[in-house]
Amino acid sequence: MLLPAQAGAIPPLTTEMLVVFGIVLLALILFITELLPIDITAIFVMVLLTVLKPWTDVSVTEGISGFSSTATVAVLAMLILSTGISQTGAVQIIGRKMAAFAGTDRRKQLAATIGVTGPVSGFINNTPVVAILVPVISDLAHEGETSPSKLLIPLSYASMFGGMLTLIGTSTNLLASSVSQRLIGQGFSMFTFTGLGVIVLLTGSAYLMTVAPRLLPERVPAREDYIEEYELQNYITEVAVRADAAIIGKTVREAVDESRFDADIVQLVRDGETYFEGIASKQIHPGDILTVRTDRETLRSLRELVGLDIVGTPPSDSELDAGEDTQTLVEIVIQSGSSLLGETLTSSAFRERYDASVLAFRSGGKTIRSRLDNVELRVGDTLLVQAPADSIDRLSLNPDFIVAHESETPNYRTEKIPWAIAIIVGVVGFVGMPWGGLASITGIDVFASLDFSIVQTALAGVVVMVVTGVIKPGEIYEGVDWSVIFLLAGVIPLGIALEQTGAATFLGSLVALSGQFLPVIGVLWVFYLVTGLVTNIISNNASVVLMIPVAVETAQEVGGNAFAFVLAVTFAASTAFMTPVGYQTNLFVYGPGGYKFSDYARVGAPLQLLLSVVTVLGIAFFWGLH
Numbered sequence: 001m002l003l004p005a006q007a008g009a010i011p012p013l014t015t016e017m018l019v020v021f022g023i024v025l026l027a028l029i030l031f032i033t034e035l036l037p038i039d040i041t042a043i044f045v046m047v048l049l050t051v052l053k054p055w056t057d058v059s060v061t062e063g064i065s066g067f068s069s070t071a072t073v074a075v076l077a078m079l080i081l082s083t084g085i086s087q088t089g090a091v092q093i094i095g096r097k098m099a100a101f102a103g104t105d106r107r108k109q110l111a112a113t114i115g116v117t118g119p120v121s122g123f124i125n126n127t128p129v130v131a132i133l134v135p136v137i138s139d140l141a142h143e144g145e146t147s148p149s150k151l152l153i154p155l156s157y158a159s160m161f162g163g164m165l166t167l168i169g170t171s172t173n174l175l176a177s178s179v180s181q182r183l184i185g186q187g188f189s190m191f192t193f194t195g196l197g198v199i200v201l202l203t204g205s206a207y208l209m210t211v212a213p214r215l216l217p218e219r220v221p222a223r224e225d226y227i228e229e230y231e232l233q234n235y236i237t238e239v240a241v242r243a244d245a246a247i248i249g250k251t252v253r254e255a256v257d258e259s260r261f262d263a264d265i266v267q268l269v270r271d272g273e274t275y276f277e278g279i280a281s282k283q284i285h286p287g288d289i290l291t292v293r294t295d296r297e298t299l300r301s302l303r304e305l306v307g308l309d310i311v312g313t314p315p316s317d318s319e320l321d322a323g324e325d326t327q328t329l330v331e332i333v334i335q336s337g338s339s340l341l342g343e344t345l346t347s348s349a350f351r352e353r354y355d356a357s358v359l360a361f362r363s364g365g366k367t368i369r370s371r372l373d374n375v376e377l378r379v380g381d382t383l384l385v386q387a388p389a390d391s392i393d394r395l396s397l398n399p400d401f402i403v404a405h406e407s408e409t410p411n412y413r414t415e416k417i418p419w420a421i422a423i424i425v426g427v428v429g430f431v432g433m434p435w436g437g438l439a440s441i442t443g444i445d446v447f448a449s450l451d452f453s454i455v456q457t458a459l460a461g462v463v464v465m466v467v468t469g470v471i472k473p474g475e476i477y478e479g480v481d482w483s484v485i486f487l488l489a490g491v492i493p494l495g496i497a498l499e500q501t502g503a504a505t506f507l508g509s510l511v512a513l514s515g516q517f518l519p520v521i522g523v524l525w526v527f528y529l530v531t532g533l534v535t536n537i538i539s540n541n542a543s544v545v546l547m548i549p550v551a552v553e554t555a556q557e558v559g560g561n562a563f564a565f566v567l568a569v570t571f572a573a574s575t576a577f578m579t580p581v582g583y584q585t586n587l588f589v590y591g592p593g594g595y596k597f598s599d600y601a602r603v604g605a606p607l608q609l610l611l612s613v614v615t616v617l618g619i620a621f622f623w624g625l626h
Contacts, residue, residue, distance in 0.1 A: 010509040016501040019055035023048055024503075024546065027494065031538040034378070037341065038539055039483040042490020049493050057500040058493050066492030070455050071178035075125075075171040076485055077458035081424065082128035083479025084462075084471035088420045089412025091120060091129065095136035104144045110213065113137055113151050114158040114205050121162025122169045122197070123424055127481070130159045130585040131335065135396075135406045138331075138592055147218040152589035153603055154208045154216075159585050161204040163574050164197040166190055166428070167454060172540045174454070175488060176570040179495055179548045184562045190432035190454070193567060196618040200571070203614050207607050215603045219594030226329045229594070230360045230367055230384055236266075236293055243286040245307025253280040264372075266357040266386055267291035280352065293359050328392050329359075331404035333591055334381045336584055337481040338400040346373040354395060356387035362591040365580075380580065382591020399478045404592045416470045423470065427454075427461040488541055495545040508553025515558035520625045523558055524568050525616045527551055531572035532608055536582035540573045547573070564623045571615045577604025 023045060030041040049056045050063035066072055085091060098112035113133075121129045137155050141148040163170035167177060167190045181187035221229055241247065247255040252265050268275045268282060269289040275282060284290075334340055340348050345358055360369045361383040368375060382404070387395070396403040397411070430452045465471045471479070498504040515523050527547070535543040551565035576582030578601045580590045586600060593599075 010513075011502055011506050013506060014502065016055045016057065017503040017506055019052055020497045020501050020503045023052075023056070023497070024494065027491075027542070028538060031542060037483065038542075039486035039490065042487045042542075044490075046490045046493050049497050055501075056497045058497050062496050063493045064489070065496070066489030069178055069488070069492055070453065071171075071175040072485060072488045072492070074168075074174045074455045074458055075488060076480060077455070077462050078125045078168055078171075078174075079128065079480045079484070080462045080471070080476050081427065081458060081465065082125045083475060084465040085124055085420050085424065086128060086132050086479075087413055087471055087475065088417045089414055090417045090420060091116075091124070091132045092136055092406065092412065093414070093417075094120070095133055095140075099136065099140040099143070102140060102144060104146075106144070106146050106150065106213075107209070109140055109144050109146055109151060110154060110209060112140070113155050114208055117155055117158040118162035118201050118205065119165070121159040122165030123428060125168070126159040126163040126170050127336075127484075127584050127588075129162075130156055130588050131402050134333065134402050134588055134592055135404055138404045139406055142222070145222045147220050147222045149219040149593045149595065149599075150213065150216050152593035153586075153595065153599070154212060156583070156585040156589045157204065157208060157212075157577060157604070157607070160574055160577070160583060161197075161201040164200055164571060165194055166197070167192065167431075168428070168458075169197075170540075170574055171484060171488065172544055172574050173570060175492075175541050176544045176548060176566065176573070179492075179545065180563070180566045183499065183549060183552050184566070186563055190428060193571075193622075196567075196571075196615065196622055199618055200575075200611060200615060204607065204611060207610060211606065212603055215606075217595075217599055219596070219599070220592075226331075226359075226384055230369065236291065236359065239290045239292050239308050241284055241286060241288045241290065242307045245284075245286070247284050247307070248286060249283055251281050251283055255284060264293045264351075264357060265290050266293055266359065293357070328389050329384065329386050330392050330395075331592055332383050332385055332395055333402040333404060333588055334377050334379055334383070335400055335402055335481075336379050336587075337483045338377075338379070340377045340400055341379065343377055344374050345377075348377075354385075354387065355391045356385045356395070358383050358385055360384045362594070365590070365596045379584075380587030380590045402588060413470065416468065419468045420465070420470050423461045423464050423468075426464075427457045430457045484541075487539060491539075491542045491545045494542075495549055498546070498549045504549035505553045507550045508557055511550065511554045512557030520558055520560045521616060521620055523554065523560065524565060524619065524625065525612060527554065527565060528568045528572045528612045528616055531569045532575060532578075532612065535573045535576040536579045538582075540576055540583055544569060544573045559626060561623060561625055564619050564625060567619050567623065568616060571619075572612070575608060575611055575615075577608050579604075 027041060027045050030036055030044070031038060036044065046063050046066070049058040050060050053059060095116055098116050099109075102108035102112040117129060117133060133155060134152070137151050138148050141151050160170075163173070167173050167188050173188065177187040252268065255265065265279070267290070268279050269291075270285060270287070345351070351357055358372055360367060361372065361381055362368070363375065363378060363381045385395070392403065395401055396406075431454050462476070466473055466476070511523070511527070514526060518526070531543055531547045534547065547569045548566055551569045552562045554560070555562040555565040576586070580586045580595070580597060580600055589595070
């Protein structure tokens, strides 16, 4: 338990504080620039803290304590439970029913998106919920003749609102509860902030239904035509092979590998038959028509080659996407934790590995149509892929990707839906049940001794899911986003260093100076805004670890309610609306929505300001300021 600091006194700046501030600054730079993956950055920070123990006061035991933290284990279990739910198809089925209800009415489509995503995200980790619903909402948009850009940012934002309904809605809540318990001896129960969460959900939903549609752009056409959307008309070309061509007798793979051009043969037509699957090993014959992905410069060079003729006009979307028996055009989004992160199309042998060709992709808000092979893949990159229908089905089952369209033949375990729902209800119910009150009502004393934590019930839920066949043992490991787990484990000791070296006290005293001209509620509001801004730049989990110790110290300095300040940081860290990098769900919709970086700021900044006022007033009402 921390002792109150002397009001208005700023402790002297020590060498230990400077070292910790230096590590924090280095971590922020690495988080922002992504020179290293965020999970590797977190591990690097953990190593630095333990190596510099004489100044950071973090022992090896404390350095690795994040791996055994209740927050880390609980997040691990909840990710597995979310995987089990997705395998049953329960969320997808709900989404499709809402899509059928919405039809072509844009307001109903938006209401369906928010109405499904918000409540569901309160009881299943909100990141997997968005991953599950991206293809459902994309299909809803196209079938209802609406631009997906009008629905996908609301999908992400609604998941954030829903994540604040319960303790298990987001990993941020679980981490904040663990840090709060350590610092002030008070964590969160399952429904601690549900009342305020409902207010946030209703306020945010009203904004998305009324203001957001006027601010959201139509980046992606309502009519689904990828060639037009990705402006590939000048990048997809048909080439006829004459008898004097140098590539006669070579396989497609050899022709591409030996070419000095940036080109990729994605389709071969011979004697009226179209070949796509497995064409890499096919020999090229005179009279073949090759569909080539290339850029304008290469196209000019191809015109000069002996034996090749540019023929006809560039094929249309419908011609490239000619049906189930040939191939399909589809967008896939690189998931967090994907084995492809940091790889290129060449180094990952993407075409051979997935039997698919990449025609273009969006990365960081830019559309890349040429020189694709050597671009490193990042979280949220969206690839336009041409592949046979069965390959697309396999891609949809791969945890490396989010396929932005539902499979035509989904392989859900619908018969396990009752088991899955019962398990989630049990996980939530056993934690939220007031056992003491039940003992007094029933007179059964044994109830009074029961006290379940989310770690216990979530792990028990995982066991029951495996036993009942909701999830297979091998899927347990595939369903975990290990980058999140390592991020949590790595940043937790950073919070310990801030606390033990007095760095949090120093920062808290500085922030507390604002209490000389602001009331406590004003200081609380400033904390909400600062946390929100920090979260929009770095990970939400990292911002919680950095800001909660400072918030607690500030509360003590200004005579405020420390728990109220913890809640303000927790809510602010889960409402990073202004950038695509502040929250994973924003990244998942970045590519499929065709968004630009500025779209998030235009739609998210007014929403973040609105919720800052609503949340701070709600905290003051429910928990008090002093």
